[in-house]
Amino acid sequence: MKEKPMIGHKIRRLRNQLGITQSDMAQAIGISASYLNLIEHNQRPVTVALLFKLGQSFDIDLKDFATDDTTRLLTDVTEFFADPSIAGHSVSKREMRDFVNSQPNIASAMLQMYTTFRSMKNDMQNAVTGVSEHGGVGVSSQAEQMRLYLQENDNYFHELEEAAENFTIEAGLSRDSLMGDLARWFKNYRNIDVQVVPADVMGNNLRRYDPHRVRVLLNESLRRPQRMFQLLLQVASLTQSEVIEKLVAKADNPAIADPLRNQLSGYFAAAVMMPYGPFLDAARKLRYDLDLIGRRFGVSFEQVCHRLTSMSRPGDKGISFFFLRIDPAGNISKRLSAGRMQFGKYGGTCARWVVHQAFRSPNKILTQVAELEEGQRIFTMARTVSVTWTPPGTIAPEFAVCLGCDVKNAKDIIYADQHDLGLKASVTPIGVGCHVCERPDCAQRSQPPLGHSIRFDPYRRVLGLYDPDA
Template sequence: MTRARKLYAGAQLREARRDAGLTQAAFADAVGVSLSYLNQMENNHRPVSAAVLLALADRFGTSLTTLSLGETERLTADMREALADPVFSGAQPPPADLDLTASNAPGLARAFLALHRAYRQRGERLASLDDALGREDALAPQPWEEVRDFFHYCDNYIDAVDRAAESFAAAAGLGPGARDPMASAAAWLEARHGVAARTADIPELRRLDGEALTLSTRAAPATRLFQLCVQVALTAHADLIEATLDLAGFGSAESRAICKIGLANYFAGAAVMPYGRFLAAAQETRHDIELLAEQFGASLEQVAHRLSTLQRKGATGLPFFFVRVDQAGTITKRHSATRLQFARYGSACPLWNVHQAFETPGRLIRQLAETPDGVRYLCLARDVTKPGGGFRRPTRRYAIGWGCEVRHAGALVYADDLDLASPASYEPIGVSCRICERADCHQRSVPPLKAAIEVDPTRRDLLPYRLAAPGGGRAASDQTS
């Protein structure tokens, strides 16, 4: 059963008040609390009450999901994973201290994570004798990681870019019911910016030569439309993208360049699936990604990813998580608007159904899962194949996973006929072995944080060690999961 959890969200509460342009006194009156009580909540001396949450949603359109999750949950999860590093082998701060640090001193938490990331990179470079260690920029964040963290802490929703894409979709006639979205988007781009689009047999997905845009006939129609919209973003909304990059304040030109493509991709997804119409269609179809893909001319991966971005203030969708893994189990995309957070380093939990998707190509897999904190999820997964377009261009295979907390499962068609009430229906999963506290997992790769181990040469179970219970006793054997 999910454990009740008090919500400390002082930073988000202050932000909501400032967005409304109200003083503390006026805001306290609006949400029905005393000035002193509001002051205590904003300073995380008291949790945000249910009455205040409802008042915020009713009067200011503040998303309860955004307020209850936001940056604090992500920072806490990332700090727990960082502290699982063997370098922190001494006394560990309790979870409550991490929560307080993330909510009261987020700048300190981010600085700690940056320091740990630099430490890891230095160790990796030393191990591989990388001569880049001698450069001044050797300990700078890796560009891909810096960009991934940018989207991660923006809740994977970039409001200005999303709204610009929605406006473009309306002007170009994209979305459900469009007779020929490719022709409509191409006509808009040529009429407004003089860039003429055509298709041809080229190895790249997209190529711009001067004012001539070529899209590959080897790509699927959904991919061609997506790439056309990427070019619209780069051509028609260059100023908006550059302004967003300025605000992000990346530490290197490489990070900025990578994020520029990421923002253009974000625009393309939001153009193919305009926010308002996509949200309405998702609710109407009960989040059936195959029906949504057909309606919007998008791929299954694009739809699943788009579901995780529906975090617009005042018009939020269900809080979804989304992840993509390669055949080695490495996470290549990750985002979560839920309490489920993914490992920053290494692979996803092997007990999670996303790995099984490779074994059953073309089939959607459902899983009811429970994390060590007692939160239950409906997890969905399937494989995604991306043909290379030629004999010597290898096919790329991924698995995508998405889902939500079980309390929202009734809004998904995939929950039909599942026994959501039975505890036996839920499989235990974790985030990372080093921060997963389960003592009975047969797939564990390393012992959990703070757990002493016992090695007995006279016996052998599935794992070569047993976890020592607190106080010197023996924990359950690592046999089941």
């Protein structure tokens, strides 16, 4: 059964902004003041009917109000209390959950301060050692801020979807001849030549626009889907700057302006290659057969997974997917949370998760039904992905991508047919990450459980590195 959203803090904030009493708001939406008080303190959920009454009575964004951010906040607060800087303050998961439910605004403010602290600590480390814990000054914080912006928008941007549809029509693009159509558009409308250049000439450049010689150069090492994507990135730069700049301005965060421009350009490119309506229709009819969707649209496996996370158009939404990309060492290079699956800001992921097993079976889609600590069940698909060509004698980068959703949606996915999705089905217990996971019986644990210190018992040894009962 789908849980009703606990969004009392948003209603209380709206009421305070409007400057009205609980009695006034309660009368406007047809409930008692005492019941509204319970709602504002998250002691009662908000029903769909009540949500619509709020929308009719006040000028609010229903999409924003309907989004319950409790799971994300709980994940972030758990990370906060797992930080070694505040060791000695043992806080249970129940206490954290109660705190987030009753004081979400204070929790958000605390987390904002914690993010600033982490960034300052990172900068100081860089000043002393020359290398930050995340590979550069402010990089992790910047990437996290952009990820949160995408998540707040459900990774959906109607302006870019519309721009992609208009460009497709104006340029006369066809899915079956997209590469040739794009090259013709560059020549006919911009008098720009598209040239594929030998890899040794291009070096590390995948694409280079030469405005003086009026040409776009593509590295020959790129596969066809990658070539189309690179050309469309250039199209976005030449034709969509106004749309993109408006979205960057709406983000109102100068720290992420440049990477956000790049991200939004990629969004436009994906929307041209995989138009929203036809893509979502194909995904539903093919029951989210990732390989077959990729073949139908002439795109890569990773591009399909990326695009599926943006199927959030109001009135025509697809499954809410989360996305992750890791390397063999467990480092996360891309991540996008969704629904009740929220990734931690820092650290890696759970070693029990199927995405880590993908490297043992290259190019094979692995699946898993897993259960998080809070009881949320998720269905996950994982596979290794190919990267661009690398010169002989050099180490080729390896990645695996993971796409998943709430288990209640798995019945619509062809890969889940082999699994028992019932409540009594066997599941794999996983956590967000060792540093915030309290499962006491995990032999895979790389860090001690939250709130427990490391002790040595000379008369006893348990499975795994740490004994939470010691």
